[in-house]
Amino acid sequence: MLITWYPPPLPGLGRDAPGSANGYLRRQWLRGAWRRGTWVDRLSFVAAIILWWPSTILHAAYLALRLGTSRAKTSGKSPFRQFLEQIAVAAQWMVPPLWYYTFEFHDDERRAHAGDYLQRVQVKPFIYRWLVDRKQRRDKNVPFASKVHFSKLCRERGLRAGTVIAIVGPKHIDFTDPAMTAFPPRDLFVKIKLGRGGRGAERWNYAAGTYRDGEGRSLSAAELGEHLKRRAKLEKRVVEYCLTNHSDLADLTTGALATARILTLRNENGGIEATHAVFRMPQRPGALVDNIHAGGIAAAVELATGKLGRATDLGVSTDSAWHARHPATGAAIEGRVLPHWPEALDLVKRAHDLIGDRVVVGWDVAILEDGPCLIEGNGKPDVDLMQRPHRAGLGNSRFGALLRHHLEKALAGDASNGRRPDQFGTFNR
Incomplete structure (x- = not known):
């Protein structure tokens, strides 16, 4: 690789x-x-x-x-x-x-x-x-490798998260709720089961008995099922309910869900600490995902206040720029304060303490009208996604200091990853 x-x-x-x-x-x-x-x-x-x-x-x-x-x-x-x-x-x-x-x-x-x-x-x-704990874990299921397993863990631990309602294979559809036998009359979002970066994403909006996508197709529930099974011949799909951003953030999206990426690490005392965050937004009308590697933009978030800085892409296009206002909607980005920000930080810290078997986790969080919602966790979070919008390296930041602390402990034979003794073996069960 x-x-x-x-x-x-x-x-x-x-x-x-x-x-x-x-x-x-x-x-x-x-x-x-x-x-x-x-x-x-x-x-x-x-x-x-x-x-x-x-x-x-x-x-x-x-x-x-x-x-x-x-x-x-x-x-x-x-x-x-x-x-x-x-x-x-x-x-x-x-x-x-x-x-x-x-x-x-x-x-x-x-x-x-x-x-x-x-x-x-x-x-x-x-x-x-x-730094992955391979000795203390009893259950070898990895919480972040499977969207289905992650959704199940969040439900079991009382953490608000996006709900996977079905797994689609080439021959059949398995609903996670035994009482469900067909797609419900709601907007649906489809992802590749083991995909990354929004690859293969589809959005189907429900209205008047049919599901419609951005390409103008209109399908019944049965037809949608057949369509997804054909798409799943090489890679399985998962189906989730569509989520909608808080109304205060509507002018920063072009239809896709905008999310915050928040980095959390275990600190020297075993507690959970957030070190950096960015807010990701779709840039193009019709975009299905906000991922910066898929053409989106991201703005640094001030942890203490939830205030946004200027937004940017990855900086490798001839027209790359720093945006004080959204390039498609014209809405102000710089200085905007994210709603429910303290609750978002509390949610990711609790999630890391309850299901994070890693020293560091990158959490994708959607801020909805009634509060934050986990979308997924990333056990090996990207670093350029943080370093570009913050215009500073992570190496000599708090992130780097904590990474060094745990690596020193690990190389000395300590496999606890900073966890308390009462936490050993309690993850992923």
């Missing part, structure tokens, strides 16, 4: 400040990837190191040609100078050229803090995996 070796773990990478959390995490990634990897992994690392500079130079040149002119207008730097800076930051920190634009390292001040940024190659396949 590309993410496990790009950029490759090259020994001697980076020159971090002594004692910095990000430096510690970087060193452990470099050592652990080689020490804990298989021989196949190590051979892949060697191949990646050999290819690193040719691919980096070619990619940097391509990006300078594609994005350089638009960024020159804001940075005052020519595309050629941007190319040289991409090479320089890659040489010092092994930052891929694409991230030079994602995190705006053409800005001298931000580039000076390039070492503070965590890379997904460090956390997703390595550090997060090393």
Whole structure:
């Protein structure tokens, strides 16, 4: 998998400040990837190191040609100078050229803090995996791998969450409620059962006895069932009730559900702490999901108040920008305060304490008229989703400090992940 070796773990990478959390995490990634990897992994690392500079130079040149002119207008730097800076930051920190634009390292001040940024190659396949509790868990079901299992766990623990009403396979539909034999007369949202990033999503609005989608199709309940079974030939689907955002947020959506992504971690005392949050919004009319990797935008959220900053995409398009107002609706984003924000923070903290078998969880939360609702939990949350809107690296933030704390404990043989003794074995049952 590309993410496990790009950029490759090259020994001697980076020159971090002594004692910095990000430096510690970087060193452990470099050592652990080689020490804990298989021989196949190590051979892949060697191949990646050999290819690193040719691919980096070619990619940097391509990006300078594609994005350089638009960024020159804001940075005052020519595309050629941007190319040289991409090479320089890659040489010092092994930052891929694409991230030079994602995190705006053409800005001298931000580039000076390039070492503070965590890379997904460090956390997703390595550090997060090393912190998964594999010894104390009695039930091997993972709470975040299955949308159906996650929905069931939330119901059992009294946590408000989206409800999965059916699982659709190529030959049959299994309703989670034994009393249900057909799709109810309500708006429905369909996802790939093990999908990510909104891939394959469908929305079906109910009216006058039929379900209608954005492409103009109109189906009866029976016809919708047959349609979903055909779609499930390769990947099963799950069907949920559609949710609608709080009325105060209606002008920040284009029909899709907008959600907050909130990062929570266990702290040094075993409690749950929220460290960062963003609010994600669909950008295009007709979009079915708000995911920033699917064309959406995200704004940093001030944890103490729920106030939004400017919103942005991933920064790798010629027209990427920072939006004080929604690009489609014109509604104000910057300065907007999210309704029910204290309740949203309380919900994710309780959820992490009750079902989170991970040190870190990224929660997707919809803010509805009557309060927050969990959509899903992510046991290996993305880091660029937070670092881009916040315009700062996570490595030397509270997030990085807690990740370092737990990694130090884990490498010393402590598999508790900061949990209290009374919590062992109580998850996922």
